[in-house]
Amino acid sequence: MDAQIEWSEFPSGPPLLESLASNRVDLSFLGDGALIAGIDKNLPFEVIAQTGQGESSVRILAQEDSSIKQIEDLKGKTVGVASGTTGHVYLIKALKAHGLTTDDIKLINLQPDDAQAAFETKQLDAWAIWNPYYLNNIEKGNAVALKEKGKILAPGAIIARKGFAEEHPEIVEAYLKVYKKAADWQIENPDEASEIYSKETKLPVDTVKKIITAEEPNIFFTEEAIKAQQESIDTLAGVGYIKKSFNFKNQHNEYIDEAFKK
Template sequence: MFTRRQTLSLLSAAAAVAVLPSTRSASAAEPLKELRFGWQKNGVLALAKGTGALEKRFADRGITVTWAEFSSGPPLLEALGAGAIDFGPTGDVPPLFAQAAGGNLLYAGTYKGSSAGSAILVHKDSPFQTVADLKGKRVAFKRGSSAHNFTVKALRKSGLGITDIEAADLSPSDAAAAFASRQIDAWSIWDPYFAVAEKDPNTRVLTTAEGIVESWSYFLSNGDFAANHGDVLGDILDELAKVGAAAQNDLDGTVAALSKITGVPEEIQRVVLTRKDFSLADVSTLGPDAAAYQQALADEFFQLQIIPKKLTVSDIIWKGRAS
């Protein structure tokens, strides 16, 4: 399904928390010397990494910037809550698991992607024509990721529940290998992994997330970092908004830049960036729509007993820069 080069460059496993920089005890009295980002192979933060925008923003304050790569949101937020990184992006579901586990983190900002950028994939020659046909079949997605939410809602729309399938909790890299070797019947995944997979002539899109789930994503901060360095956190979001606006106004340049930093071929990046309703220019703090969406998702996942406790999302929304 994938060439060895694509598999190694795009679907490498996440950096383990054990090899991240050691955690630090944040203190308001200590000036910040190092800013630690977790990133994934997509979006505005990846672009900022490629352009050095954040390094430039904080250079005159003597703040160095370091980066740790992750393949999905759950391990990124584990590192964030543990204080091994300060800031990172994720989809909608990982923060629910992190909050339920007592992770020390806050929602800092949001951005909205394209629902067309997530899909459930099957093999071209499979007999499955609708999501309902997956009853009793082995479907892979990363537990606690945005694909988890998409799968739940796609099944429900088809009259099924999550217990009607055999769910396989696999990272993107492991799911790609399992799909290629036909160890799974279907794969629920997001861009850019989806964009790579759909190029394969032996892969068929069973459904995208359009009309099923909105594509909210979030920037989160370590709680101590937000409390002690709110001025820096505000500047991070401000810089990312500038990067996103500039990128959206120059899609050809953005395709090339993202391809260079992520190793994803330009033709794949162009597919991702031109999905219906996709925009890089909407970075902001959490508004009422994003907060309401996340609270409704938290309530649903509690009712389905996917998360173990009822959550109040507003408890971990950053209130803004320190005065």
């Protein structure tokens, strides 16, 4: 039995959710926005692990020569973000932390490549985006990252299609073991890992190394990450993006426990 695995260089959104719904993907990753939307829509997948807490994965960028210096300065400005993604969730939470809502800004729904072009031509005042986009723009001197109050986490999730997981739990468990082995190797070998990722993404090796060493991958759910997911759920329910809030702790399953039981 060959599992169908979806790989992506950025948090997957609506296209992946559609693939899950049509049974074209068995194992994949979801950013918190797509994860929450998928659970809200009762799509057939299981949350089997996390990729990390997401402390360094998303930022709000402003033009390098802009008068925008803090989140409060976004009021009345044009901000790009891909709707329903982890960047969208991060933006809503950041605005809320600074006494603003999306009604206070001019929100433009743009996918990353389109937003990149719009940001470069200064059609956007700001852009809520994840790595490698945000660090690549900062490294090129195109942008600055706005600082937010407190710490806003954007945990990523590893998921499995429900029917596949129920029929082949041994494959799901084996996948988690292999994923952790690869993540542990990356932590121990950042230079070699950076070279490999650089060849695949065409990003500079130094930029890749900064991204993969900013936060160590961790597939085990932490209380801090669970709390962050719950805050995202409650926030999205509060703005009407999802129908109602739900308890994220209830979304966990036994696959990771079975894979790593003593």
